[in-house]
Amino acid sequence: MITFNNVTQVYDNGTVGLKNINLNIEQGELIAVIGSSGAGKSTFIRTINKMIDISEGDIQVDGISVSSLSGKKLRDFRFNIGMIFQSFNLITRDTAINNVLKAFVPKLNAWDTFFGKFSEEQKIKALEALDNVDILDKAFSRVDQLSGGQQQRVALARTNVLDPKIILADEPVASLDPVSSVDVMEYFRKINREKNMTFLINIHDVDMALQYCDRIIGIDAGQIVYDGPSSGVNDDVLRTIYGENYKSEIIG
Numbered sequence: 001m002i003t004f005n006n007v008t009q010v011y012d013n014g015t016v017g018l019k020n021i022n023l024n025i026e027q028g029e030l031i032a033v034i035g036s037s038g039a040g041k042s043t044f045i046r047t048i049n050k051m052i053d054i055s056e057g058d059i060q061v062d063g064i065s066v067s068s069l070s071g072k073k074l075r076d077f078r079f080n081i082g083m084i085f086q087s088f089n090l091i092t093r094d095t096a097i098n099n100v101l102k103a104f105v106p107k108l109n110a111w112d113t114f115f116g117k118f119s120e121e122q123k124i125k126a127l128e129a130l131d132n133v134d135i136l137d138k139a140f141s142r143v144d145q146l147s148g149g150q151q152q153r154v155a156l157a158r159t160n161v162l163d164p165k166i167i168l169a170d171e172p173v174a175s176l177d178p179v180s181s182v183d184v185m186e187y188f189r190k191i192n193r194e195k196n197m198t199f200l201i202n203i204h205d206v207d208m209a210l211q212y213c214d215r216i217i218g219i220d221a222g223q224i225v226y227d228g229p230s231s232g233v234n235d236d237v238l239r240t241i242y243g244e245n246y247k248s249e250i251i252g
């Protein structure tokens, strides 16, 4: 469902983000993208919903060439792709349920947006999405009263409520403590298994990548240097991805 054909991405200042990427991703895959800082993980993930434009080659999502999209077509396309960030991107002074409902705003007319008029169906869906990540009891709590892990679960519910086919997660556990990180990864996997959503997770923690994800894409200097099952990742593979000092790199 996602295909990269000879994709290269160069930033305006000449920095090469991605170099000649070729790969195929099927619906329902749970993928970790790993590599050193600056390797190109974030660039790779963000080209899929055209947050970053590519310079050469072609990315197809469900047969649609992503580069060709703009305006309303691009906005509609992005409804099928959820995005999760390290910083959660929630409105912290508002409640969890209101944050999840915000996902529907682009679908409302200007009048209903102004008055915050969501349909009963949307409200039920929002509560279900919170329930799905076991945080229904916090629906009416202000987000700034929740822990980091709970906030990321609200962000996951906000993404999930639109039933996207793909979720792109850019360092989703980087600012969480180990217990909350495990928690959030468990919910990624739960939703992946239950809804067959495709997940691409840019993650620094290799152990967690191997534990929770089925497929590992290893990037170094903008190129894919490993693409295979997590069970195939051994010391040699890690050395290829991170270089000779890989142990200090992935533990640090």
Ligand code: ADP
Pocket (backbone or CB within 6 Å): 011, 012, 013, 015, 016, 017, 035, 036, 037, 038, 039, 040, 041, 042, 043, 044
């Ligand atoms: P990672 O996510 O693996 O840390 P990135 O995808 O953020 O790596 O970055 C890949 C390369 O592109 C790095 O060399 C980085 O410095 C560079 N880069 C990232 N964003 C920009 C930008 N907006 N302008 C120029 N170079 C950038």
